[in-house]
């Protein structure tokens with residue numbers, strides 16, 4: 177199983193100990209015996225390689241409302257996002273190299289725009305398919321908002337916007353603005 181999944185035996189034992197991937201049976205001699213379903217679950221643990229923390233992975237693979245196809249779609253979306261991000265950064269670096277070769281300096285504002293405000297036009301296409309609000313973060317945000325009546329949401333995908341306050345959203349990426357759910361706060365096309 178370790179060989180198939182390309183993880184160490186030690187890592188498999190660790191996954192077992194923390195309840196992430198529990199082998200369905202034990203042999204008489206006490207060895208862990210894995211079923212095809214365990215193998216599938218182990219593949220889902222590939223989220224770990226996408227730098228999710230083990231707690232997040234446990235939550236993702238433990239979600240009974242998500243089947244294998246949905247998991248694969250999600251993983252695929254995350255990988256595409258990562259690839260698009262790398263492509264966008266390579267393109268930004270190429271532009272800067274070209275500018276420098278011509279003796280022109282790229283301003284810090286231009287550099288930041290490529291890696292911030294403009295980046296999401298390149299990588300944000302699948303945002304709503306791969307992201308959703310995280311309750312622990314939401315709780316901290318509601319707490320921090322206190323009794324504020326007006327809220328400015330900078331970098332605004334529509335997540336974590338309280339419905340009971342006067343919210344103004346600011347989002348420079350057209351791709352991201354287009355994914356804001358219907359009925360959310362008015363959104364200004366601008367960069368902070």
Ligand SMILES: C[S@@+](CC[C@H](N)C(=O)[O-])C[C@H]1O[C@@H](n2cnc3c(N)ncnc32)[C@H](O)[C@@H]1O
Pocket residue numbers: 292293294296297307330331332333334335336346347348349352366367368
């Ligand atoms: C990682 S997303 C954050 C998403 C969002 N806050 C959420 O709760 O899911 C970062 C967002 O910030 C936006 N952004 C980047 N640079 C910005 C800037 N200078 N001013 C405002 N928004 C910016 C990006 O376009 C992107 O939509």
